[in-house]
Amino acid sequence: KNLPPGPWGLPVLGYLPFLDPKAPHETLTTLSRKYGKIYGLHLGSVYTIVLSDATAISSAFSMDKLTGRAPLYLTHGIMGGYGLICAEGSMWRIHRKFAAKFLRLFGATKSARAATDSLTEVIIREVHDCVNVIGDECEPIDPLAHLQHAIGSVMCQLVFGKTWSRDDPTWLWLQHTQEEGTKAIGVAGPLNFFPFLRYIPRFSKVVRFLLDGKHKTHQLYRELIEQERKNVQADESPQNVIQAFLREINTTSDKEYFTFQQFYHLLADIFGAGLDTTLTTLRWQLLYMAACPKIQGEIREEVDRVLQDRPPTIEDIPLLPLTRASIAETQRIRSVVPVGIPHATLDEVNLLGYRIPKGTMVVPLQWAVHMDPTIWEKPDEFNPRRFLNEEQRFAKPKQFMPFQTGKRMCIGEDLAIMILFFFTASILQRFEICASGDVDLVGEIGITLTPRKQAIRFVSRR
Numbered sequence: 165k166n167l168p169p170g171p172w173g174l175p176v177l178g179y180l181p182f183l184d185p186k187a188p189h190e191t192l193t194t195l196s197r198k199y200g201k202i203y204g205l206h207l208g209s210v211y212t213i214v215l216s217d218a219t220a221i222s223s224a225f226s227m228d229k230l231t232g233r234a235p236l237y238l239t240h241g242i243m244g245g246y247g248l249i250c251a252e253g254s255m256w257r258i259h260r261k262f263a264a265k266f267l268r269l270f271g272a273t274k275s276a277r278a279a280t281d282s283l284t285e286v287i288i289r290e291v292h293d294c295v296n297v298i299g300d301e302c303e304p305i306d307p308l309a310h311l312q313h314a315i316g317s318v319m320c321q322l323v324f325g326k327t328w329s330r331d332d333p334t335w336l337w338l339q340h341t342q343e344e345g346t347k348a349i350g351v352a353g354p355l356n357f358f359p360f361l362r363y364i365p366r367f368s369k370v371v372r373f374l375l376d377g378k379h380k381t382h383q384l385y386r387e388l389i390e391q392e393r394k395n396v397q398a399d400e401s402p403q404n405v406i407q408a409f410l411r412e413i414n415t416t417s418d419k420e421y422f423t424f425q426q427f428y429h430l431l432a433d434i435f436g437a438g439l440d441t442t443l444t445t446l447r448w449q450l451l452y453m454a455a456c457p458k459i460q461g462e463i464r465e466e467v468d469r470v471l472q473d474r475p476p477t478i479e480d481i482p483l484l485p486l487t488r489a490s491i492a493e494t495q496r497i498r499s500v501v502p503v504g505i506p507h508a509t510l511d512e513v514n515l516l517g518y519r520i521p522k523g524t525m526v527v528p529l530q531w532a533v534h535m536d537p538t539i540w541e542k543p544d545e546f547n548p549r550r551f552l553n554e555e556q557r558f559a560k561p562k563q564f565m566p567f568q569t570g571k572r573m574c575i576g577e578d579l580a581i582m583i584l585f586f587f588t589a590s591i592l593q594r595f596e597i598c599a600s601g602d603v604d605l606v607g608e609i610g611i612t613l614t615p616r617k618q619a620i621r622f623v624s625r626r
């Protein structure tokens with residue numbers, strides 16, 4: 165049938181029982197070293213191909229026929245194909261365009277320099293508040309709660325047009341639901357491949373939990389929409405995603421795609437996709453700073469030399485190439501989504517000479533690409549300088565793809581880099597980050613690869 169090579173699996177279960185549940189990305193990477201840059205296997209009933217080469221991923225993900233989402237129970241069953249992350253076809257196309265438009269409008273993309281000032285202000289306010297709160301701590305701490313509040317507040321401002329104080333019960337509840345939801349999705353993993361498992365008590369409980377969390381957050385979004393409705397000014401451009409969507413409902417000719425069901429899912433997607441990934445990256449970044457004091461010192465020296473005592477601005481990004489490179493190196497060495505976010509074929513396609521059937525799940529194996537020793541010398545070593553060119557400017561090789569590539573590439577890359585840059589530069593301006601015992605750089609795999617909870621020391625430099 166001209167399918168790619170790959171390992172045999174068991175009847176019904178396919179290769180699932182042989183994946184290391186604690187590190188599926190490593191099992192898949194080992195297979196890629198054996199079978200090559202494209203191989204196929206069955207995960208339950210889902211036929212899957214795994215790509216572990218940057219050029220192959222780029223050419224695959226540039227095809228229209230590969231813009232589908234993997235046929236998984238969570239994306240298609242629980243999310244029902246709504247929102248942006250799980251949508252396909254016209255729903256996806258229309259909302260991707262809409263999302264790109266409002267991100268440009270809010271200054272969250274490189275091509276929107278004019279509007280970036282107000283967004284910078286929002287981020288700097290939260291960074292400032294965050295470093296002050298961390299500065300008040302006397303003991304080693306896990307900065308998770310402080311960073312979550314700060315980055316969460318940036319996203320809340322952008323998406324809902326409001327923020328909450330750090331001890332507000334609604335905000336604590338929203339963060340908790342988000343966190344537990346992410347864990348539950350991890351537990352529910354096998355359901356993706358065997359939807360019938362939802363009739364088994366252990367899994368039916370998880371499904372109920374996820375659906376319940378979804379309905380309750382949607383209830384909150386409904387209230388936020390009603391509050392925001394009063395703030396919409398007909399003659400002003402929208403200030404947040406809620407206002408942008410409310411305006412679009414009135415002006416669009418694609419009314420059937422701008423329903424309230426879609427509204428709630430889209431808010432959840434932008435908020436969730438923006439918060440979890442950026443927060444996890446920043447946590448890894450601080451851990452690597454603690455684990456590599458010499459590199460931290462060099463970055464701090466750059467920050468001090470360029471910024472002195474003033475807050476960073478967007479124009480500083482190219483002026484601090486080592487700081488920028490350290491963010492990229494963190495994203496390489498600890499891919500937030502090591503297995504990548506899979507796509508699906510909407511029709512039969514030909515890929516690298518193989519016939520890939522319609523409905524195949526296509527995995528862009530970020531871990532294999534980012535840890536390939538033939539591309540990255542000593543890939544296990546944290547070395548930001550691999551992202552500097554001969555002129556010592558920041559440069560991204562094409563094999564670096566934390567945001568993936570092609571038609572469905574992350575729409576929040578510029579925003580994520582802005583947030584990560586402002587936080588990293590400001591934290592290093594104010595503190596020396598020191599280990600408090602061994603730094604655990606292994607992490608835990610769920611939907612994302614996250615650091616284990618652990619304390620580090622923030623030693624004030626003042």
Ligand code: HEM
Nearest residue numbers: 248249437438441442445505567568572573574575576580
């Ligand atoms: C370090 C931070 C981030 C990382 C590593 C990251 C990574 C990714 C990846 C790998 C994808 C899948 C792309 C694909 O399917 O080919 C994605 C999609 C997406 N990201 Fe991000 N992301 C980050 C930050 C953000 C932010 C700040 C936002 C908020 C605007 C965001 C919004 C989205 C959305 C809405 C999608 C779905 C796009 C689509 O399906 O068309 N992300 N992201």
